[in-house]
Amino acid sequence: MTRRQPIATGSDWNFEILDAFEGEIARLADEYRLDTYPNQIEVITTEQMMDAYASVGMPVGYHHWSFGKQFLAVEQAYRRGQMGLAYELVINSDPCIAYLMEENTLMMQVLVMAHACYGHNSFFKGNYLFRTWTDASSIVDYLVFARKYISECEERHGVEAVEQLLDACHALQNYGVDRYKRPSPVSAAEEARRQKEREAHLQAQVNTLWRTIPGQPRGDALPGMADEEDPLGLHEGGRYPPEPQENLLYFIEKNAPLLAPWQREVVRIVRKLAQYFYPQRQTQVMNEGWACFWHYTLMNRLYEEGLVDEGLMLEFLQSHTSVVQQPAFDSPYFSGINPYALGFAIFTDLKRICEAPTQEDREWFPDTAGSDWRETLEFAMRNFKDESFIQQFLSPKVMRDLKLFMVVDDDQEEMLEVSAIHDERGYRRIRDALATQYALAVREPNIQVYSADIRGDRSLTLRHVQDGRRPLARSVYPVIRHLHQLWGFPVRLESVENDEVVRRYHWPLAEEERRD
Amino acid sequence: MTYFIDRRANAKHKSAVNRQRFLDRYRTHIKRSVEEAVNRRSITDMERGEKVSIPSRDISEPVFQHGPGGKRAIVAPGNKEFVEGDRLRRPGGGGGGDGAGEGGASNQGEGMDEFAFTLSREEFLDFVFDGLELPHLERKNLVDLDEVRQVRAGVSRDGTPARINIVRSMREAQARRIAMRAPIRRALREAREALAEEERKDPVLRNPARIAELKAEVERLEKRLEAVPFIDTYDLRYNNLIDQPQPSSKAVMFCVMDVSGSMTQAHKDIAKRFFLLLYLFLERNYEKVELVFVRHHTAAKEVDEEEFFYSRETGGTIVSSALTLVDEIIEARYPPGQWNLYVAQASDGDNWDDDSVACRELLVDRLMPRLQYFTYVEITPHAHQALWEEYERVEAEYDTRFAMRQIVEAADIYPVFRELFKRRVAV
Numbered sequence: 001m002t003r004r005q006p007i008a009t010g011s012d013w014n015f016e017i018l019d020a021f022e023g024e025i026a027r028l029a030d031e032y033r034l035d036t037y038p039n040q041i042e043v044i045t046t047e048q049m050m051d052a053y054a055s056v057g058m059p060v061g062y063h064h065w066s067f068g069k070q071f072l073a074v075e076q077a078y079r080r081g082q083m084g085l086a087y088e089l090v091i092n093s094d095p096c097i098a099y100l101m102e103e104n105t106l107m108m109q110v111l112v113m114a115h116a117c118y119g120h121n122s123f124f125k126g127n128y129l130f131r132t133w134t135d136a137s138s139i140v141d142y143l144v145f146a147r148k149y150i151s152e153c154e155e156r157h158g159v160e161a162v163e164q165l166l167d168a169c170h171a172l173q174n175y176g177v178d179r180y181k182r183p184s185p186v187s188a189a190e191e192a193r194r195q196k197e198r199e200a201h202l203q204a205q206v207n208t209l210w211r212t213i214p215g216q217p218r219g220d221a222l223p224g225m226a227d228e229e230d231p232l233g234l235h236e237g238g239r240y241p242p243e244p245q246e247n248l249l250y251f252i253e254k255n256a257p258l259l260a261p262w263q264r265e266v267v268r269i270v271r272k273l274a275q276y277f278y279p280q281r282q283t284q285v286m287n288e289g290w291a292c293f294w295h296y297t298l299m300n301r302l303y304e305e306g307l308v309d310e311g312l313m314l315e316f317l318q319s320h321t322s323v324v325q326q327p328a329f330d331s332p333y334f335s336g337i338n339p340y341a342l343g344f345a346i347f348t349d350l351k352r353i354c355e356a357p358t359q360e361d362r363e364w365f366p367d368t369a370g371s372d373w374r375e376t377l378e379f380a381m382r383n384f385k386d387e388s389f390i391q392q393f394l395s396p397k398v399m400r401d402l403k404l405f406m407v408v409d410d411d412q413e414e415m416l417e418v419s420a421i422h423d424e425r426g427y428r429r430i431r432d433a434l435a436t437q438y439a440l441a442v443r444e445p446n447i448q449v450y451s452a453d454i455r456g457d458r459s460l461t462l463r464h465v466q467d468g469r470r471p472l473a474r475s476v477y478p479v480i481r482h483l484h485q486l487w488g489f490p491v492r493l494e495s496v497e498n499d500e501v502v503r504r505y506h507w508p509l510a511e512e513e514r515r516d
Numbered sequence: 517m518t519y520f521i522d523r524r525a526n527a528k529h530k531s532a533v534n535r536q537r538f539l540d541r542y543r544t545h546i547k548r549s550v551e552e553a554v555n556r557r558s559i560t561d562m563e564r565g566e567k568v569s570i571p572s573r574d575i576s577e578p579v580f581q582h583g584p585g586g587k588r589a590i591v592a593p594g595n596k597e598f599v600e601g602d603r604l605r606r607p608g609g610g611g612g613g614d615g616a617g618e619g620g621a622s623n624q625g626e627g628m629d630e631f632a633f634t635l636s637r638e639e640f641l642d643f644v645f646d647g648l649e650l651p652h653l654e655r656k657n658l659v660d661l662d663e664v665r666q667v668r669a670g671v672s673r674d675g676t677p678a679r680i681n682i683v684r685s686m687r688e689a690q691a692r693r694i695a696m697r698a699p700i701r702r703a704l705r706e707a708r709e710a711l712a713e714e715e716r717k718d719p720v721l722r723n724p725a726r727i728a729e730l731k732a733e734v735e736r737l738e739k740r741l742e743a744v745p746f747i748d749t750y751d752l753r754y755n756n757l758i759d760q761p762q763p764s765s766k767a768v769m770f771c772v773m774d775v776s777g778s779m780t781q782a783h784k785d786i787a788k789r790f791f792l793l794l795y796l797f798l799e800r801n802y803e804k805v806e807l808v809f810v811r812h813h814t815a816a817k818e819v820d821e822e823e824f825f826y827s828r829e830t831g832g833t834i835v836s837s838a839l840t841l842v843d844e845i846i847e848a849r850y851p852p853g854q855w856n857l858y859v860a861q862a863s864d865g866d867n868w869d870d871d872s873v874a875c876r877e878l879l880v881d882r883l884m885p886r887l888q889y890f891t892y893v894e895i896t897p898h899a900h901q902a903l904w905e906e907y908e909r910v911e912a913e914y915d916t917r918f919a920m921r922q923i924v925e926a927a928d929i930y931p932v933f934r935e936l937f938k939r940r941v942a943v
Contacts, residue, residue, distance in 0.1 A: 015520055022518050038517035043524060051530040066577055068538030071531040072633035079634070095517075102524055117518070163537070171578055328594020337593060405595035407604075410587040415603040421595055434591040445580045470586030478578035 004306035011105035011315075015043075018100070021110050021307075022117070028301050029118040032374065034294065036121040037136060038095040041113065049101050050074045052089050059097060060143045062150040062269075064166050090116035092124040092280070094136035107315040110308070114298040119291025126382050127286070129279035139276060145191045146269045153262050165263055168482035169249065169270035174444055176249030176271035177278045198268075199261040202254065210257045210454065244448040244463065248483070249274070251449045257458060258488035267486070282385040282440055289343015290381050292324055293351075296344070326402055337434075345398045346389070350377060353395065360396060391435040396427045406433050411469075445472055450494070458489035466497040472505075480507045539639065545570045546635070550643040554793070554930045566640045569630040645797055645937075666757045675754025689751035696744050704737040767802040767856040767888075769794060770845070772838045774863035776813040777830035783895045786926055787862035788825055790893055793933045794860050802856065808845060812838035814868075818845065835867045835903060836874040843882050852886040859887055865894040867903040876906040884914050891936050892920040 007024070008017045022041070029036070044052070054071035055061040091097040098116040100109050124130050154162045169176075245251045249271040253264050280287070299316050302308045308316075326341035327333040350368070353361045354376050357369035368376055380393055399422045406420040406429060420426030420433070436442050450463040460483070464472060472495065484491040484507045495503040539546060549568040598604075635643070671681050711730040714722060771791045773784070798805045809824035810816055816837040819827075842859060850857060867875070884890065892907055894900065904920070911918045921932045 015522070018520060022520075026518065038519075040519055040521060042521045044526075045524050048523065048526070048530070054531050054534065063533045063537060065534065065537040065541045068531060068534035068536070069575065069631070071535055072538065073631070076633050095519075159537075163541075167577070174579055326593050328596070329592040330594065334594075337591070402593045403595040404591055404593055405598055407590050407592065408587065409590060409606075411585045412587070416606055418598045418600060418602040418604065419589065421598055421600055423600070426600060430591055433589045436589070437591055445582055447580055464580075466586070468587040470588060471583045473581040473583035475576070475578035475581055479580055482578070 004309070006309040006312070007307050008106060009309050009311065011107065013104075013106040013109050017106065018109055018113075021302075022113055024302060024305075024307055025110070025114050025118060025298055028298055029122075029294075032294075032297070033378075034118055034122040035125055036096065036118060037093075037125050039117040039121060040095040040097045041100060041117060042097060043100045043102055045102055046078070049089065049099060050078060052099060058143055058273075059091060059093075059140060060147050062147045062166075063154075064170075065163065066167075066170065090120045091139075092120075092130060092134055092136055092276075093139050096121040096124060096136070105315065107312045107319070110302070110312070111295055111299065111316060111319065115291045115295035118298065119294040120287060122294070123283075123287050123290045123381060126378070127279070127283060128383055129283055129385055133279045134276050142191060142272065146273070149192075149195070149269065150266065153266060157262065162266070164485065165266050166270065168485050169267055171479045171482040172248050172252075172486075173270050173274040174281075175447060176247060176274040178247050178250065178275065195265060199265065202264055203261050206255060206257065206259075210458075239451050240454050241449060241452065244450055246448045247271075248447070248449060248462075252483075252486050255452060256487050259486065279385075282387070282438075283389075285339040285343040285346075285386045285438065286381065286384065286389050287343070288340045289345075289347045292320075292340050292344040293347040293377075296320060296348075328403070342390075342398075342402070345401060346393050346395075347377060347380070349395050349398050350380060350393055352397075364395060365393075386438040387435050387440075390438060391431065394431045394434065396422070399427055399430055404430050404434065406430050442467060445470075447493070460487045460489065460491050462491070462493045464493060464495040466495050466502065469497060471495065471503065476505055477507070480505060484508065539635075542570055542575070545574065547643055547646070550635075550640065551930055553640075554644060554789075564640070565635045565637045567632060567634050569632045572631045575631045641796060641800065644793070645800065665760050667760045669756050669758045671753045672756040673753065675756065679755045679757070681753045681755045684753040685747070685751050688753060689747045692748065692751055693744055693746070697741055700737055700741050700744075704734065704741065707733045707737060765803040766806070766854065767798050767804070767858060768806040768808060768850050769798055770808045770810060770842050770857075770859045771824065772810045772812070772842060772859060772861040773824065774813070774833055774835070774838075774866075775811045775827060775829055776833040776866070777828070778833075778864050778866050779828070779895075781828070783862075783864060784825055784828075786895050786923055786929060787893070789926070789929045790862060790923070790933060791860055793929070794858070794891070797937065798858065808842075810838050810841055810845075812841075816841040833863075833867050834871050835863065836871050836878055839875055839878045839883065843878065846883075846886065857887045859883070859890045861890070861892045862895060863892075863903070864896045865898075865901050865903050866896075867901065869902060872902040872906040875903065876910055879907075879910050879918075880913060884910065884918065887917065890914075890918045892918075893932065894920065894922045895924075896922065897924045 007020045018041075022039075050071060052059075053074045054067050061067060089099045096117065098112065098121075100112055104112070124134075124136060130136075150162060150166075241251070249267055252259070253267040253271065256264075259267070299308070299313070299320075303313045324338070324341045324344045326338050327335075351373045353365055353369055354371050354373035357365075361369045380389065384392060402422075404422050405418060406426070408417045408419045410417075420429040422430065446465045446467065448463055448465075450461045453459045453461070462480075462483075472493075476493065480491050480493055491507050493505040494501045495505075546568050550566060553566045671684050707730055711727065711734060714727050714730060769791075771787075773779070773787055775784075795805065795807060807821070809819050809821060811819055811824055811827070812833070812835065813829050814832050814834045814837065818841065838861075846852065846857060879890070890910075894904060900922075907918075907920050911920060919936045921936060923929060923932055
């Protein structure tokens with residue numbers, strides 16, 4: 001039995017105490033071989049925390065009314081006590097920036113350090129999506145560049161013009177991600193220099209594309225002869241773009257006929273930031289689960305070593321329990337599956353499967369059962385995103401614990417059908433369905449640029465590939481209106497199911513439609 | 517590697533710009549809420565911020581999303597009774613069941629009917645008085661010699677010990693010491709050199725008288741050197757404060773109300789709201805605002821706020837009595853050179869016949885030349901009487917500083933107030 005010698009008692013903290021705790025947590029994290037970026041822990045006030053929340057956790061951001069709206073919403077929720085502000089704000093950067101709120105008790109500060117500075121931080125550094133898609137060392141620099149650039153645009157072109165442009169870009173930002181190309185790290189100074197080059201070059205390209213004379217008779221050029229002036233064969237009736245493009249904002253940036261160079265740059269900024277947040281959108285369950293698993297493990301180790309007292313530990317357990325709680329579907333507190341609960345349950349169970357596998361575990365996870373838990377968790381954290389992580393590691397035990405069940409909602413049927421529950425017959429189907437539920441491609445409508453009519457009316461056509469006959473929400477009109485604003489010519493959107501167009505949307509609307 | 521940074525002292529209000537942009541963008545919505553609030557609130561209530569709601573459809577940021585319909589599978593937690601193959605009714609009809617599996621708060625209030633938030637008191641009043649201004653604010657840049665502020669104006673040679681500027685005094689002392697001691701030091705050095713030279717000579721050649729003389733000289737000079745005072749009254753410097761006349765930033769508002777039998781409590785409530793708006797408005801423009809309550813029926817009396825709003829009398833009305841009293845109070849307590857004078861009068865317009873002419877004369881001859889602004893609201897659903905007509909003649913003469921409007925019901929108060937204080941294009 002260790003002699004109990006807590007670093008501090010009570011709920012008050014000061015920098016010395018925090019530093020002492022941080023040192024102990026760092027030592028333990030090192031024992032577990034957690035690889036992290038250096039930590040920059042910032043102590044801030046409530047209001048600063050609300051500011052940070054409002055700007056999606058970015059330490060510097062450009063100005064926009066929607067961040068003001070976020071701030072008001074956060075403030076309202078916080079004042080009414082509907083929301084705690086303690087966890088969660090940690091920035092994927094190198095050094096990794098985490099916030100501690102001054103009102104927090106000592107327990108909360110220690111918990112946040114374990115959760116954010118060692119949990120999230122090691123996830124950012126280790127997970128393949130973050131490694132591929134984000135460059136932690138240059139994001140803050142890029143944000144500074146973006147903020148400065150946008151405020152210059154506001155000075156030159158007016159706040160309203162920039163605001164409208166940003167509104168349009170924000171509406172499309174989820175479709176501004178390059179899923180196959182890794183961005184290269186660039187510093188702010190370099191970015192500013194390149195930006196000048198880009199302006200000139202990009203505009204020249206756009207001009208070439210749109211120089212194609214509308215209505216030029218086909219077949220003038222000899223078939224099969226690659227014309228230097230028409231490398232894409234556009235005069236010959238080829239479709240542009242030759243392949244559907246899923247990155248709408250990139251397509252706009254490169255091809256929109258009427259955008260001014262500064263507008264293309266703003267599109268690019270929104271696109272870059274969307275790209276930066278892309279891994280976060282795909283690893284919510286894993287990221288939170290990993291952070292919760294580690295704060296739980298580290299806190300318990302601190303207790304075992306006598307570094308925290310019972311009072312702090314009880315307070316911690318209460319807080320931890322409420323975070324990883326999963327209300328049932330019929331509870332008034334239910335708001336979907338809690339990513340903290342699901343992720344924590346999977347990682348915890350994974351450790352159990354390694355350490356004390358049952359017969360069931362051996363059947364389901366033959367390679368994993370009985371393996372070194374630390375290595376297995378590390379592997380799981382590094383190489384998956386939510387979709388594949390669930391597919392790979394959601395165990396029957398977790399499904400039973402959470403009492404997961406699957407309902408099929410078909411609008412052609414009068415009733416909903418329970419198609420699987422947490423039993424032998426249902427495990428695999430529930431696991432598949434839950435994994436699918438986390439696939440971005442299923443969560444978000446699949447919409448791509450299909451063609452730009454560069455010979456005719458310059459209209460842009462998008463295709464929405466329907467999945468299970470699921471239609472688009474009514475927000476489709478305001479979104480294509482924004483798209484039209486960027487493109488400058490008519491925009492069409494076709495919903496396609498089984499290669500057949502089932503629904504068309506377009507903007508601008510004809511006169512008679514407008515009156516509806 | 518970990519380091520802690522205390523950011524608490526850093527600039528707050530990082531979101532202030534974004535917040536302001538949001539408020540600007542939804543100005544029309546917010547203004548509507550603010551107008552309703554002004555009409556609804558009681559007098560003690562005016563100084564809070566205000567909760568504002570905006571329909572979330574007006575405020576949403578659209579993105580491509582799945583709508584209700586089609587076929588999909590949802591995994592949910594907490595099954596207690598279902599078995600495979602069970603059928604159940606759709607909850608809440610149509611697009612319910614949404615949100616299952618969305619996992620996360622990224623939906624930004626989608627599905628909420630209203631986006632609610634609270635304006636701070638300052639923001640609230642900004643909206644209340646948006647686009648309004650006090651007429652003739654500039655007129656009172658008159659320098660008021662009675663109201664002065666002491667400002668520092670360099671240093672001077674005389675003053676009180678409490679204001680000694682130590683640094684400057686010491687610097688003066690040092691300069692004086694250097695200046696006074698330099699010639700003595702030089703003489704002393706010469707005397708010492710001469711003495712040393714004399715003493716180096718062969719004893720036979722020494723002149724004892726000369727040596728004694730030089731020794732005496734050295735001694736005398738050393739004493740003189742010591743006698744130079746370290747600090748002299750001559751060195752002392754004092755921080756100089758001068759009295760600077762201040763532009764007057766005080767305002768007084770005279771609330772003049774008819775309390776005769778015809779003024780009901782409802783009338784007074786309307787008047788109260790009107791006075792309150794004016795008071796808040798003045799408060800934002802002047803450092804100090806005083807209120808004087810004058811009520812009248814056939815005779816006028818200065819009273820406190822309680823009595824002003826809650827007493828009620830019967831009998832006739834002589835408006836001029838109140839105006840005379842206002843004039844006397846100005847004379848006695850609020851010299852126009854130092855105060856910005858405002859009068860707000862509320863009445864149902866019922867006056868003793870001959871008196872209305874007297875009112876006009878009083879206004880034109882005595883009051884208007886000294887007032888910043890005179891507003892008259894007539895709270896009545898009826899036709900105007902003699903007082904209104906006489907006042908119209910005053911308005912013709914002082915069209916920028918005299919304003920009158922009719923109020924029929926509470927809802928008119930704010931619009932009328934806005935009209936009375938509408939920002940005028942500079943001529």
